[in-house]
Amino acid sequence: MTSFLKKCVWGIVVVTGIGLCSLFAQESKTMQPLDLLKSRDDAARQRAYAALLGERQETIRGLLQIIDNPQSPVQQWINSGTPENLAIRALGEMRAVEAVPSLIKWADPPKGGFVIDDITAANGGFAARALVLIGKPADPALLDVLRQDTGKPIWGISLSILKEIEGVRCSEVILEDAIAKEKDPTAKAHLQAALKKVQGE
Numbered sequence: 001m002t003s004f005l006k007k008c009v010w011g012i013v014v015v016t017g018i019g020l021c022s023l024f025a026q027e028s029k030t031m032q033p034l035d036l037l038k039s040r041d042d043a044a045r046q047r048a049y050a051a052l053l054g055e056r057q058e059t060i061r062g063l064l065q066i067i068d069n070p071q072s073p074v075q076q077w078i079n080s081g082t083p084e085n086l087a088i089r090a091l092g093e094m095r096a097v098e099a100v101p102s103l104i105k106w107a108d109p110p111k112g113g114f115v116i117d118d119i120t121a122a123n124g125g126f127a128a129r130a131l132v133l134i135g136k137p138a139d140p141a142l143l144d145v146l147r148q149d150t151g152k153p154i155w156g157i158s159l160s161i162l163k164e165i166e167g168v169r170c171s172e173v174i175l176e177d178a179i180a181k182e183k184d185p186t187a188k189a190h191l192q193a194a195l196k197k198v199q200g201e
Helices: 003-030 042-068 083-093 097-107 122-134 136-146 153-181 185-198
Strands: none
Touching: 042 083, 042 097, 083 097, 083 122, 097 122, 097 136, 097 153, 122 136, 122 153, 136 153, 136 185, 153 185
16 A cells, blocks of 8 residues: 555544544534433543433422422412422422421411311422421431420421331430430420320320
């Protein structure tokens, strides 16, 4: 093969390689993160992973904005199709730990709204269910509520949520541990009241 021919072949190889790389780069930009997770290119898979996590965090932030700044009247909260209701349910399904403080506020029956005796109706009920779906990561915030006034509706609701997450026996152990560590006498008394309720006293 002549020198000239070798140069021509090499030039074709280089141009083809550049073209393929460019094509791959363009495809990477247009492909969705879920598709890129299946890519043979490790860097593309890592980018897809980061993009998916970013999308999740952005979605959670958007949902929290909806429930932290409610627009629907209280009288419509029984409607399972309001933006707030759907956002609450989505946060539960996503197991969004970041949403726990906001969900506890929603689980507290609003003044003039609905009284929720258990994990049942209205947005408060959906918020309670969302907390149950989130599970153990919600325990510390629920215990904080149980340290407070036992006369508030949210106190009993939080205890119901804790029992549904942990079961009766584990709830007893968790409360006993919290009582042993609690320094404030009033908070300790409230936790002891919760333990008695769990034990059926």
